[in-house]
Amino acid sequence: MSAAPDAPGFRALMGRWATGVAVVTVRDGETDHGLTVNAFLSVSLSPPSVLVSLKDDVDSLPPLERSRAFAVNVLAADQRAVSERFARTVPAAEKFRELPFHRGVTGAALVDGTLGALECRVAAIVPQFDHRLVVGEVVHAETGRDGPPLLFFRSGYGAAEGVDRIRLPPPRAASPSR
Template sequence: MTLTVAPNETVETNFRAMMRKFPATVTVVTGRNDGVDHGMTVTAVTSVSMDPPSLVVCLNNRTYLHEMLLEQPNFAVNVLTQKQRPLSDAFSGKVAPEDRFRPDEWERHSSGVVMLAGAHARVVCRRVAAVPYGTHTLFIGQVIDAFVDDVTRPLLYEDARYCVSQPAA
């Protein structure tokens, strides 16, 4: 027996309001297919497991990056620094896809995907699962390479604005 829940406008409205107040790390997820690099700003990224090291990236089914990750197994998650807000905006659609990758900012990983040289953190993954759910697909990637800069601070996004983390008092 399948339980179906009728849409509830109050739940949907409250959930949307709650998610606006839910701080998220700003990343640019990149992929490569048929010799073309592509990326987009994504905040729905989190770890899945330490054994094996893996993470999940949630992408809307209507995006080009979604199709790319279904076609090619490798992708990179680039955690932006607080100084990289313009990159977040660019990869959110404010800059044409063909103008987003400046050669001096990106380097190619041996897996073929590009990584942001000055990112707070970079993680290269090989897709091991793609789980469709509603309007999105959860791409689970096993980590094949990782780097973090101990000096920079990650860029966060909360309530439709950029934020930075600070140690609690």
Template sequence: MGAVATPVAVVTCMDGERPHGTTVSAFTSLSLDPPMVVVSLDRNSDLLKLIRRTRRFGVNVLSSEQSEIASVFARKGTDKFADVAWDLDAELPRVRGCVGWLACDVARLVRGGDHTLALGDIVAAGHLDLPPLTYHQRRFGTHNSFEMLSADGG
């Protein structure tokens, strides 16, 4: 799967007054009607335990300038937000400067191997017009768009 470029997101949740989060690269749109997404979390993750309890999570799709944030949230530990600018939005942590942000209510949790898929109903969203952070072959990058030429070269 390393040959497949994926978006990089930080999934967040609140534990009382304390924010929690983890980096994921397994995140995708599930449905337009109703608007839903899927994130994949390690079955043993502390964040998943919080999501099970609170039944809510945020998805912060990182910009191409936020690879260090992705690395911080990929590590174990409880103080990941110490040097990260964030706001509370829809009662969930929103990382400043992210490309896209979603607040979700858990629709369903589905076990899949050593991970759990969190299916989320989107209840709030926002975005910035910035290039996204991607992960491909164990390296961070971004998406570069190009114009397709027609068959006649025009």
């Protein structure tokens, strides 16, 4: 493929980019909302910030815009059912029915059994094409279980078999004048 891809071609190529899977949760007044995402990345270390890309018609977007806060729950390899639950187009209450979770400092639902969760205040929402790029400043982080992540790859789920240490050149020695 060398020309601009059609939608299936683009999807297939992007499917070669392996990602983790997360559930974004939002507390809007007394109501919980949430959806599965894999378009998630860190933006900066200082301040700690992240970005999630949400389709402009997802039900969770208006509550997120109202509450100006959200949490990102990083799923473990054995939480495929949680990913599937939050990817369904069902009323929000159904997604949380009998789901074990606890409340974070922002009030957002933090799913039990994840690898960790980040709670964010919305710093910016940038409309782009048919998505909203939601930038969040991390106000609280919770480390969860230590274990393999759920992976999304070639339109399917996978698991990391193990990791090898990254090999980089040694950091440059600091100059004595600094």
